[in-house]
Amino acid sequence: MTEVPLPYRVTRVHRETADTVTLALVPAGPAASAPFVPGQFAMVYAFGVGEIPVSVSRIGRRTLHHTVRSVGAVSAALCALRPGARVGLRGPFGTGWELGRAAGQDLLVVAGGIGLAPLRPLVLQALAARSRYGRLNLLVGARTPGDLLYARQLRSWTAQRALRHCAVTVDRSADGDGWWGHVGLVTALLKHAAFAPENTTAFLCGPEVMIRATARDLLHRGLPPRRVRVSLERNMRCATGHCGHCQLGGVLLCRDGPVIGWDRAEALCSVREL
Amino acid sequence: MSDRRTTAVLARTGLDALVQALRARGRTVVGPTVRDGAVVLAELSSAEELPFGWGTRVEAGRYRLVRRADGAAFAHTAGPQSWKTFLHPGREKLWDADRTADGQLSVTEAPRAHISYAFLGVRPCDLRAVAVQDRVLAGGRYRDRGYQERRTGALLIAAECTEPGATCFCVSMGGGPGADAGFDLALTEVVDEAGHRFLVRAGSDAGDELLAEVPHRPADPETKAVARGAVDAARERMGRAMPPVDLRTLLGDSLEADRWDDVAARCLTCGNCTMVCPTCFCTTTEEVTDLTGDHAERWQRWDSCFDLDFSHLHGGPVRASARSRYRQWLTHKLSTWYEQFGSSGCVGCGRCVTWCPVGIDITEEAAALHDELAARLRQDGQRGRGARGVRDVRYERKEPER
């Protein structure tokens, strides 16, 4: 359903960080949305407050997971929900990561902050069909150790051989936060990653500065721009290409994105206030 | 095709017969009428409410009604409204949501009133504007159902232009004062010694049927020639023109132009231009709850890219400066619209020029951007290198519209 939200029931609320939760949602009635693919998003409706775009952070048979960071009225209302509560959901919308097109290649997944959310189903998809891809690298950055999403999953991924290289870094670490890992920007992890640039697809999501820096670095290493896939974000009201809010130059991010190739994104991401 | 369609002549009184025939069919007839010192669009119960004997004098930032001796009904230029007021209204309810005692949520699509409109006196630029909004709101993967219903049920009666205004520039946008497609009937008003009359051309079966119901006479060569001559003459009398260059490339290559600072120093970011523009379609949403807190309504309303909230993301606007917001508006209209919806977003109706409180004129801004880019290209040429990203070969050629 794309015009009017379908009722969904919150089955679990998992607190990820001080300001971020993951909601597990199942259809509250007989009607369910069409299937999502990794990278796509839903418009999630908090009754009486409003609607925001949230990418799908895990795709189950019936359950959809959405990771929400509290930054405004709607996201705050969603973060305050308890199991059993109802939300509305419209979707799926937008483009996916298109992992299938990277068959036979090395994969490089780079996430910054909440940017890990839309990338998680991609990593799970790759792990589920592990033999179809070359080396799988996952580089994750967050502001502080307390801002890391999916901490348990990250720990298990770091221990897995199926993931060639899973590295996590934080911008800042304070005494006593128990952090023993990397400190610095996620771009600094690139040198540890194992991939053949001429045969790699990269998947990037995070703050635009991080995406820009990472994409430039990858191009420098010889990745063709169209094989650097990035997920971008803008304000969205309708998700159906009619409200005009998600314009980024000639791109309507709800329709042509959120995932687009760097060949198209580069020019758009280099103009201030576009 | 046009041979099978009727061309006829309608007397001045025939216009009211037309209005009554439409009303008898249950249509809501909307057309121009004088109200509060302007020609506005409103429901008409009789053709006598049309602005007979009124013309308009417009300039950048100015609009005034003037009396006309010839009694013409369609000698005015675009007013502050356009047909989007009816097809894509300023406020529309999207859905009702209810929370029951046991915490269930139910959402129902808002019922829509079924109005079948007849628009009388649609200017050729506005016919093109309706076609532009058709592509945006009903031409993509998802349809705006409310728009689509109102649009498919609407009958369009065009009035060709014989009195273009000082802010009109449709010809330079690939259009013109003649109606060539997208209408059910097209009127051309003729006032001369032989009387006050309208040449009528049917453009659809519905137009033919309607015409058959109102008294008319066969089109005489004299009326046809006078009507054609007046429209042809109007083509030469456009008040303004866009620079004859490929505007899409011009704007695409002007993102870092200095001119944006210049226009930003004048622009009040009031958003008037976006409200009056017949193609501007942007909307935002509002959530309205009742006192019980168990019933909520979702409303859609027009929004403007000049509003700071428009680009709000994570606690602040992406387009904070007036420069970036003006650039967004003009670049969208003239350039990125092609990429998004396959045509220009401007039909040259001149409304944004007329209704800008400080008289900012988009043809002047485009010309200034052209001068700046051309100067940059010349400089770069002298230095023996092409400007980065400037596709100069394509640039000088005017791209045909439509």
Ligand code: SF4
């Ligand atoms: S941009 Fe101005 S001239 Fe062009 S269609 Fe809109 S209001 Fe008319």
Ligand code: SF4
């Ligand atoms: S260009 Fe004119 S009408 Fe448009 S926002 Fe600026 S001041 Fe207002």
